[in-house]
Amino acid sequence: MYKYLNEINSPADLKILAPEELPALAEEIRDRIIRTVSENGGHLSSSLGVIEMTIALHYVFDAPRDRIVWDVGHQAYAHKLLTGRREAFQTLRQHGGISGFPNREESPYDTFTVGHSSTSISAALGMVEARDLKGEDHKVIAVIGDGSMTAGLAFEGLNQGGHLDKDLIIVLNDNEMSIAPNVGALSSYLSRHMTGDFYVSIQKIVENVLRNIPGVGESMLKVAKRLEDSLKGLIVPGMLFEELGFNYVGPIKGHRFDRLLQTFENVKKLRKPVLIHVATQKGKGYRPAEENPSVFHGVGPFERTTGKLVKNDEAPPAYTEVFGKLLTRLAFEDEKIVAVSAAMPGGTGLEHFAEKFPDRFYDVGIAEQHGITFCAGLAAEGFKPVAAIYSTFLQRAYDQILHDVCLPDLPVAFAMDRGGLVGDDGPTHHGCFDISYLRHIPNIIVMSPKDENELQHMIKTALDCRHPAAIRYPRGAGEGVELAPYPRTLRIGEAERLSLGEHVAVFALGQMVTPALRAARLLKKGGIHASVVNARFVKPLDVGMIRELAAETDRFVTVEENVLMGGFGSAVMEALEQEGLHHVRVHRIGLPDTFIEHGSQAILRGKYGLDDGGIARTVEEFLRHGRRQVRSRTVHGKAANR
Numbered sequence: 048m049y050k051y052l053n054e055i056n057s058p059a060d061l062k063i064l065a066p067e068e069l070p071a072l073a074e075e076i077r078d079r080i081i082r083t084v085s086e087n088g089g090h091l092s093s094s095l096g097v098i099e100m101t102i103a104l105h106y107v108f109d110a111p112r113d114r115i116v117w118d119v120g121h122q123a124y125a126h127k128l129l130t131g132r133r134e135a136f137q138t139l140r141q142h143g144g145i146s147g148f149p150n151r152e153e154s155p156y157d158t159f160t161v162g163h164s165s166t167s168i169s170a171a172l173g174m175v176e177a178r179d180l181k182g183e184d185h186k187v188i189a190v191i192g193d194g195s196m197t198a199g200l201a202f203e204g205l206n207q208g209g210h211l212d213k214d215l216i217i218v219l220n221d222n223e224m225s226i227a228p229n230v231g232a233l234s235s236y237l238s239r240h241m242t243g244d245f246y247v248s249i250q251k252i253v254e255n256v257l258r259n260i261p262g263v264g265e266s267m268l269k270v271a272k273r274l275e276d277s278l279k280g281l282i283v284p285g286m287l288f289e290e291l292g293f294n295y296v297g298p299i300k301g302h303r304f305d306r307l308l309q310t311f312e313n314v315k316k317l318r319k320p321v322l323i324h325v326a327t328q329k330g331k332g333y334r335p336a337e338e339n340p341s342v343f344h345g346v347g348p349f350e351r352t353t354g355k356l357v358k359n360d361e362a363p364p365a366y367t368e369v370f371g372k373l374l375t376r377l378a379f380e381d382e383k384i385v386a387v388s389a390a391m392p393g394g395t396g397l398e399h400f401a402e403k404f405p406d407r408f409y410d411v412g413i414a415e416q417h418g419i420t421f422c423a424g425l426a427a428e429g430f431k432p433v434a435a436i437y438s439t440f441l442q443r444a445y446d447q448i449l450h451d452v453c454l455p456d457l458p459v460a461f462a463m464d465r466g467g468l469v470g471d472d473g474p475t476h477h478g479c480f481d482i483s484y485l486r487h488i489p490n491i492i493v494m495s496p497k498d499e500n501e502l503q504h505m506i507k508t509a510l511d512c513r514h515p516a517a518i519r520y521p522r523g524a525g526e527g528v529e530l531a532p533y534p535r536t537l538r539i540g541e542a543e544r545l546s547l548g549e550h551v552a553v554f555a556l557g558q559m560v561t562p563a564l565r566a567a568r569l570l571k572k573g574g575i576h577a578s579v580v581n582a583r584f585v586k587p588l589d590v591g592m593i594r595e596l597a598a599e600t601d602r603f604v605t606v607e608e609n610v611l612m613g614g615f616g617s618a619v620m621e622a623l624e625q626e627g628l629h630h631v632r633v634h635r636i637g638l639p640d641t642f643i644e645h646g647s648q649a650i651l652r653g654k655y656g657l658d659d660g661g662i663a664r665t666v667e668e669f670l671r672h673g674r675r676q677v678r679s680r681t682v683h684g685k686a687a688n689r
């Protein structure tokens with residue numbers, strides 16, 4: 048079906064092609080990507096936008112000897128197709144299939160494991176230094192988007208890169224988009240390449256006029272030349288990078304092979320820090336994605352011919368949607384509520400809020416650290432900021448949460464969407480560390496709702512509590528429960544007992560409450576009676592409830608979609624120890640001490656024993672064999688693999 052692509056098993060096969068054949072190859076790659084993503088879902092717009100650039104990079108450079116370092120890595124589908132994963136590409140993002148991101152374990156062409164943004168310049172610079180220390184001679188090329196360039200981390204890399212003055216190439220892929228349109232001063236600065244053209248034409252006119260003034264023309268011209276640099280600095284985008292010590296090349300047209308090949312060939316000869324500014328179009332070549340690049344940034348399955356998304360209209364509203372709607376409603380009543388997103392207004396459900404309250408909504412760009420300290424500033428002045436950031440990306444802002452928010456006990460609310468297993472995006476995106484990275488910080492309240500209605504109550508609670516408060520909720524649809532017309536404030540640290548049973552007490556957190564209840568029903572059929580508790584709060588824990596249940600049973604099971612280490616179960620064990628309740632034996636169900644692979648949420652929950660059947664089996668075994676045997680199985684990963 049694909050004349051050119053089918054013959055390419057490595058970049059060496061690509062290099063055999065004539066430059067004139069590359070556009071046809073690009074179209075084949077485009078078709079293959081669209082077909083696969085329409086079935087599996089994935090990051091479409093970004094990958095379509097860099098097909099020509101990817102082919103040109105592999106055509107000119109010599110990977111894997113030359114290191115190509117992708118930023119975020121969501122745009123690397125063409126790279127995967129050209130580097131030996133053509134056959135496997137149909138398994139993209141599926142459990143057991145290839146990853147949606149570059150992964151060092153998957154291929155020697157994937158120089159850096161990635162998924163979070165803005166790491167490429169630092170990583171590439173490390174590789175440059177390693178090359179020089181080892182006395183090797185190859186190129187290192189970082190490919191970074193204009194959205195990812197907004198992060199402080201990228202500038203930290205640029206800062207050192209310009210200073211070291213080594214042979215490093217940065218390709219800035221500028222499509223003027225992050226997921227949504229790019230924001231911030233840097234973005235406006237880059238988009239001045241239009242003005243750059245304007246500058247060149249003005250320069251020509253001025254030159255001509257000066258030359259034609261008899262006598263004074265030439266000397267005026269010299270003065271004008273001297274002024275040129277400062278004039279250029281005012282209006283040409285590259286000067287920022289030049290000032291930082293990079294040789295700026297561009298902007299060049301990112302879908303024209305002649306320009307790309309010529310520029311890469313030229314730059315290859317240099318031995319200094321170079322930044323090539325490439326202008327591309329997000330979604331290039333697929334009309335629905337060109338028209339709506341944000342929707343097709345990360346997309347589920349869709350009808351290829353129409354671009355219509357395959358959606359389950361019957362599904363209950365997603366947690367994200369419930370969050371966004373409620374926050375907007377509450378903001379009408381309380382003008383102190385402001386919302387902050389780090390380049391994800393759509394993904395976090397804040398688009399509606401942004402529309403209604405443009406002056407109280409801030410998209411800070413991919414700048415989670417700045418976003419949190421910015422919230423701290425707002426809170427210090429009496430506002431109620433809500434930082435809506437996915438659990439996995441909030442990892443970036445650990446010190447800002449600790450030092451800038453929790454230490455001064457400022458009332459910032461953290462809406463941590465995608466807490467737990469997120470599915471196909473895999474280990475870089477699972478939000479399974481948040482309970483552990485938050486619960487040891489003084490002053491913070493950490494909670495997780497059992498359903499979308501409780502999420503409403505928790506949002507209200509977080510806004511009313513006058514302390515730092517984090518709510519973690521899962522990716523996907525809610526439980527389908529009725530939504531209370533008005534949320535109430537929960538009593539801080541109060542758990543909810545959902546069923547009675549004398550054999551074992553199951554403490555479940557967040558999205559694990561419903562499967563724990565179903566597991567209790569399964570267990571009942573086998574004569575095991577379990578009390579099920581909706582923990583609601585990880586911090587402060589409901590120690591009263593723990594005491595109460597410890598008086599009824601000597602077996603506790605905790606269930607959480609978080610790593611076991613330092614998680615909710617650990618908090619329960621610590622409380623038992625502190626309370627001197629040594630007679631209680633505990634078994635913790637959660638994620639093992641490993642990075643969880645990609646795959647659908649259902650598959651992963653099944654594999655790691657976090658679904659109804661898995662929880663019921665573990666409880667049953669725990670009661671049958673006692674703590675020691677079940678624990679040793681978990682340690683060897685077998686319990687998790689059942």
Ligand SMILES: Cc1ncc(C[n+]2csc(CCOP(=O)(O)OP(=O)(O)O)c2C)c(N)n1
Nearest residue numbers: 093162163164192193194195224225226390
């Ligand atoms: C630290 C971090 N925050 C947020 C994200 C989510 N995210 C993935 S891609 C993306 C936009 C990246 O924009 P850009 O670098 O311009 O690449 P493009 O998709 O436009 O090609 C964002 C915000 C992320 N991957 N990492």
